[in-house]
Amino acid sequence: MxxxxxxxxxxxxxxxxxxxxxxxATETSTDNAQSTVLDSKKxxxxxxxxxxxxxxxxxxxxxxxxxSWSDLLKPVITFSSVEEFWxxxxxxxxxxxxxxxxxxxxxRENIKPEWEDPENSKGGKWNFQFKNKDININELWLRTxxxxxxxxxxxxxxxxxxxxxxxxxxxIRISLWTKSSDRAKLFPIGMKFRKVLKLSDADSLEFxxxxxADNRSAKPLLTV
Amino acid sequence: xxxxxIEQLIQLRETAYVPTSVDFAEFTKSILEERERQAQQExxxxxxxxxxxxxxxxxxxxxxxxxxxxxxxxxxxxxxxxLDNHRKSASGEExxxxxxxxxxxxxxxxxxxxxxxxxxxxGSSKPVDSRDIIADQQKSTFNAFAALGDESDEESEEDxx
Numbered sequence: 001m002x003x004x005x006x007x008x009x010x011x012x013x014x015x016x017x018x019x020x021x022x023x024x025a026t027e028t029s030t031d032n033a034q035s036t037v038l039d040s041k042k043x044x045x046x047x048x049x050x051x052x053x054x055x056x057x058x059x060x061x062x063x064x065x066x067x068s069w070s071d072l073l074k075p076v077i078t079f080s081s082v083e084e085f086w087x088x089x090x091x092x093x094x095x096x097x098x099x100x101x102x103x104x105x106x107x108r109e110n111i112k113p114e115w116e117d118p119e120n121s122k123g124g125k126w127n128f129q130f131k132n133k134d135i136n137i138n139e140l141w142l143r144t145x146x147x148x149x150x151x152x153x154x155x156x157x158x159x160x161x162x163x164x165x166x167x168x169x170x171x172i173r174i175s176l177w178t179k180s181s182d183r184a185k186l187f188p189i190g191m192k193f194r195k196v197l198k199l200s201d202a203d204s205l206e207f208x209x210x211x212x213a214d215n216r217s218a219k220p221l222l223t224v
Numbered sequence: 225x226x227x228x229x230i231e232q233l234i235q236l237r238e239t240a241y242v243p244t245s246v247d248f249a250e251f252t253k254s255i256l257e258e259r260e261r262q263a264q265q266e267x268x269x270x271x272x273x274x275x276x277x278x279x280x281x282x283x284x285x286x287x288x289x290x291x292x293x294x295x296x297x298x299x300x301x302x303x304x305x306x307l308d309n310h311r312k313s314a315s316g317e318e319x320x321x322x323x324x325x326x327x328x329x330x331x332x333x334x335x336x337x338x339x340x341x342x343x344x345x346x347g348s349s350k351p352v353d354s355r356d357i358i359a360d361q362q363k364s365t366f367n368a369f370a371a372l373g374d375e376s377d378e379e380s381e382e383d384x385x
Contacts (some may be wrong), residue, residue, distance in 0.1 A: 048236060051226055058251075061258060077246045082233060086240030091248035099259040143230055150228035196230075 048082035050149050052108050052158070056088065059103035069114075078109050085149055095141035098167045106145055107162030113177070115210040119161055123178040124209035124221060126186075126193050129171040137172050140197055141165050144174055147196045154192075159185050181209050183222060190224040 056076040059069075076092070079085055095104065105113035115121060130137065144163050147153040154160045159179055166173040176193050178186060186207055194205050205224050212218035242248070297305045 048228070048239075049226065050228075058255075060254075061262070076251065077243060079243065081241075082228065082236050083239045083241040084243055085233075086237050087242035088248070090237075090240050091242055091252070093252050093255045097259065098255060099262050102255070102258070146228075146230045146233045150230065150233050152227050152229055 050080055050082065050085070051151055052149075053078055053080040054085075054106055054149055054162075055109050055111075056092075057103075057105035057107065057113050059105070061099055061101035073103075073105075073113065082149075085145075089142070089145070094138045095165055095167070095172070096137050098165075100167055100169055102167050104141070104165040105162060106148060106164075107177070108158070111161050113162060113164060115213055119179055120177060120210060122180055122210075123161065124181050124186075124207055124211075125164070125178065126176040126190050126205055126207050127173065128175075128193075128197055128199065128203070128205050129173045131171040133172075135172075141174060143196050143198075144176070144193075147192070148176070152192070153196065154189055155185075160189065178207075181207075181221060186222055187224065190222065194224060 055078045057073060058076050059073045062072055077088055079088060098104070107113050108119075111117055111119045113120075130140075144165075148160060148163045151160075153176070161177045161179050164173075164175040164177060166175070174197065176189065178189065180186075190205055190207060194203075197205075199205060206220035207222040208218065209221050212221075297307060299305045
């Protein structure tokens with residue numbers, strides 16, 4: 001058992017950081033003794049920090065018509081490290097377990113998952129609807145989250161504001177919300193998002209501006 | 225700027241650390257309860273998916289104008305069934321008697337109905353007088369001589385000018 005622990009903690013030490021592109025694990029304590037999350041679940045000082053803090057939001061289905069959008073949308077938790085992300089992800093229901101009309105939102109801290117938020121108002125969303133319920137939505141949603149918090153989905157800093165999962169009767173929708181509607185910035189993000197969602201050549205990914213969100217007949221700004 | 229590939233992040237899954245600031249058990253419980261509630265509601269409503277499926281729930285009833293079927297012929301005392309159409313003959317002495325009987329019934333006083341015109345809703349309750357009709361005729365008629373006279377006047381005026 002101790003051997004297994006040692007093997008598992010090798011990757012977490014400062015000396016054994018594998019690839020050069022990977023972020024170095026940081027010490028959150030000035031103490032020289034390195035303790036990983038496997039040594040102690042509460043007192044460990046080696047973590048993999050994320051570039052941004054992220055907040056998980058949840059929209060519960062409306063049971064009462066008097067409930068407004070703001071009543072239904074609640075922040076769950078904010079995190080800033082890979083370890084925390086996995087701890088949260090393992091503790092909450094999977095995408096496929098959510099009830100109908102429920103949403104998960106993962107957004108940068110201090111950005112609300114609303115069109116009206118100043119960070120979102122000029123942007124839009126890459127959007128894909130999975131109408132076939134046989135897909136592995138848990139895997140696709142996880143890949144989306146990892147690409148967002150790992151920030152490999154974007155070239156520019158902080159162009160992606162967050163990701164949204166909508167569970168509906170007709171389809172399950174995964175969206176990527178962006179800060180701007182700049183085609184030059186959006187195109188590479190869309191191409192990477194296609195790979196994350198494992199879309200086939202026949203599937204098309206559409207970008208809709210938030211300004212056109214109210215207009216159902218609006219055409220997508222960009223399609224890849 | 226640190227970037228993590230998806231595969232790198234997946235390798236770090238074992239290092240998960242659950243923050244204690246949120247009661248995830250309570251959060252999970254509320255979501256699963258909501259899911260169960262929706263499933264129960266769906267069962268109660270009898271709707272199991274699909275859109276307006278005719279095989280589930282109330283079917284529409286379409287009116288059809290089918291002719292009514294005649295009752296099946298019953299066997300008589302001897303066990304015979306007659307399929308002939310029994311219609312009364314329109315000729316013969318018996319038929320003539322019946323026709324006369326019907327005509328007599330119409331002539332009888334008890335069956336005669338007096339028809340009175342109901343003129344209370346008309347413009348005038350008085351019966352229409354034939355002299356009034358004459359009075360309503362067009363009074364002005366075309367007078368050819370008068371018309372010729374007008375033309376001559378116009379010509380004379382032009383001559384004067």
